[in-house]
Amino acid sequence: MPSAKHPAFAKPDTTSSALHVLDQKSCEGWLAKAPAETAIWAHANGFNGAIGQVLTLPDKDGQPRQALVGYGTEKDRARRRFVLAGALSKLPKGTYHLVEGIAQEDRPAECLGWLLAQYRFDRYKSGRDAETHLIAPxxxxxxxLEALAAGEFLTRDLINTPAADMGPAELQEAAQTLADQHGASINVIADQDLLAQNFPMIHTVGRASDRRPRLLEMRWGSTGPKLTLVGKGVCFDTGGLNLKPGSSMGLMKKDMGGAANVLGLAHMIMALQLPVALRVLIPAVENSVSANAFRxxxxxxxxxxxxVEINNTDAEGRLVLADALAYAAEETPDLLISMATLTGAARVAVGPDLAPFYTDVDADADAINAAAAKVADPVWRMPFHAPYEAMIEPQIADLDNAPSGGFAGSITAALFLRRFAGEHRYMHFDIYGWTPSAAPARPKGGALQGARAVFEALPQMLKL
Structure with a gap:
């Protein structure tokens, strides 16, 4: 079967077992029409179509040639994602084909969940690839779906990799590998060249580390609407001189989650040949502590x-994004999108599952919301609330990178970034980039958030 790093459906001609997905409303009727031995076996095992139930039906030789999967009620399914993927760990290993029970409009998301459940992060610990596969209905x-899953696998791998092995140089290598795969070009501006070419805040944030700061620029496609993606690539964040406590530093390998998400999204765009002129910008730095750290x-x-007045060196992500957004705006993109693990305030507001996003264009927000529901990638629109602009304006500079008071932290960060996006059509995602507790198709660890929704919405937003 295909490696977990290359998620794929099983070949249609593969020997497979039948998969019957039954909700609680239809289960009893289905069993009434089934062979008597099937109904007896189901009743003996308490199978009634409840969500999460899985029952294997052996043939006369004892082989698991059929399986029943409970699909619960509509209310049950509204409370969880990727119901079908939840059956994988309970099914005997092998290949399955879907016979019935999932509406046509729901099949893409459920089948995507099956692919996403194949993910394994095995760089440091050996483990077997998934042994339960599905023939695409x-x-x-x-x-x-395979391209979407591959993009998410890339994002998860990048975030899950510890900072010792995923610094600015390694992030550059990952971007180069992706570019080579799709025939894209890469330009890198590093270290003192950042100052020479006027990226002062990227240099300032990264200068305290011996892992030199850089700006990665990928380009693909020369025709169609101009789409620019900007991802925060802080490969580790100590907080700088405003040093984080140990409890807050433990997950900071994921502070390049914005970069990982835009690279995953870029893979989807390039693999599926969307007719856009794609530009990806990633300021890649490590926010460290040394004698030359900014203060x-x-x-x-x-x-x-x-x-920009620095009132907290731990609000560094918006600084590196500011230079990258200003650079992006110089080419007048048709759509400019940033993604970043930017604020803890966003997590307090909506928790780890939802990806908050900001846009001034109602039609774009509607497109993202509809797409998110379709591809099981939940988002939540937040406001660019203009009255809060005063909160990011200190006395001695144009902007404050960390307004005092702690109110509306995600909104003020988004307003800060918008100052650098120019007058262009701009959308910002303040993602978490991490799944804290394992769930079907979402193992604990690095996570793609918002990128599938964006990909699904792009044809409508850009009129492709």
Missing amino acids: EGVDSAR PGDVLTARNGLT
């Missing part, structure tokens, strides 16, 4: 000339 675009109270000048 008729009418499901298997190539599309609270410093005033920095960004690429676009705005000055």
Whole structure:
């Protein structure tokens, strides 16, 4: 079977077992029409179609040639994602084909969940690839789902890799590998060249580390609407001189989750040949502590000339994104999207599962919301609340990177970033990038958030 690093459906001609998905409303009627021995076996095992139930039906030789999967009620399914994927760990290993029970419009998301459940992070600990596979049902675009799953696998791998093995140079290598795979180009501006080419805040945030800061720029496609993706690539965040406590530093390998998400999204776009002129910008740095670390109270000048007072060196992500967004805006993109593990305030507001996003364009918000529901990638629109602009304006500079008071932390960060996106059509995602507790198709660890929704919505937003 295919490696977990290359998620794929089983070949249609593979020997397979039948999979019957039954909800609680239809289960008893189905059993009434089934062979007597099937109904007796189901009743003896208490199978009634409840969500999460799995029952194997052996043939006369004792082989598991059929299985029943409980699909619960509509209310049950509304409370969880990827119901079908939840059956994988309870099914005997082998290959299955779906016979019935999942509506045509729900099949792509459920089949995607099956692929996502194949993921294994085995860089440091050996383990077996998934041994339970699915033949893509008729009418499901298997190539599309495989590309979406591969993009998510890339994102998960990048976030899960510890910072010792995923610094700015390694993130550059990952971007180069992706570019080579799809025939894209990569340009890298590093270290002192950042100052020479006017990326002062990227350099300032990364200069305290001996792992030199850099800006990665990937380009693919020369025709169609201009789409620019900007991802926060803080490969580890100590907090700088405003040092984080140990309890807050433990997950900081995921602070490059924005970069990982835009690279996963870029893979989807390139693999499925969306007709866009794609540009990906990733400021890749490590926020460290040394004698030349930037300080609270410093005033920095960004690429676009705005000055920023530093009131907390742990609010560094918006600084590196500011230079990258200003650079992105210089080419007048048709759509500019940033993704970042930017604020703890977003997690307090909506928890780890939802990806908060900001846009001033109602039609774009509607497109993202509809797409998110379709591809099981939940999001939540947040406001660019103009009255809070005053909160990011200190006395001695144009902007404050960490307004005091702690109110509306995600909103003020988004407003800060918007100052650098120019007058362009701009959307920002303040993601968490991590699954804290394992769930069907979502193992604990690095997570893609918002990217599938964006991919699904792009044809409508860009009129492709």
